[in-house]
Amino acid sequence: TAVDNATLPFMGIVHGKISGVPVMICRLSFSGEMAFEVYSGAGYGALVWEALIEAGKPFGLVTYGLEALGTLRIEKGHVTGAEIDGRTTARDLHLDWMLSRKKPFIGSAMMDREGLIAPGRLELVGLISLDNQPLNGGAHIVEALDEANPHDSIGHITACCYSPALGKYIALALVKDGKARRGTRAHISDPLRNRFGPVEIVSNHFFDPDGSRMHG
Structure with missing residues (x-):
């Protein structure tokens, strides 16, 4: 075949x-x-x-497990249940190109409701650890770091890993007005695990952004 x-x-x-x-x-x-x-x-x-x-x-075929598969999908910025959590929309995840303008679909009647297009919604972004230390899922992202009194979260990490392709610790995150923040810096605030540190907010597509590898 x-x-x-x-x-x-x-x-x-x-x-x-x-x-x-x-x-x-x-x-x-x-x-x-x-x-x-x-x-x-x-x-x-x-x-x-x-x-x-x-x-x-x-x-030289070898098998690989779900952790490796998860790393690959994070590097490509692919979303799973961690990002599709019942609160996000296709626009929040930059998948609005998939939404038909010619015919109705499940959810199309609600798509343009005020709350679903309001400024300040959490949008998918990528994060790069700037202190070369691992990141933790669920950690909050803040503009101004205050370890003694963590406050003013602008988002949270949904998935993270060490990227062999980039040689860096990276993460996917949902951040307020995330797309507009690309190229800026913020901080991780994770007091329960005593993890604080600087990150850069980037596109969620870390590796092969045009998807050429998927198409052979």
């Missing part, structure tokens, strides 16, 4: 067989890298997995 870019472009699906087992191969990517998902009948999952692992050995 051909899986080249022409036959199986991003978001495409083909049907074929692996070790004689009928499978559906989807060109999808959670990580922002060129990736595929393979579906088979439940009773054939182990057989298909083992066949793929064996076929990949000459190419």
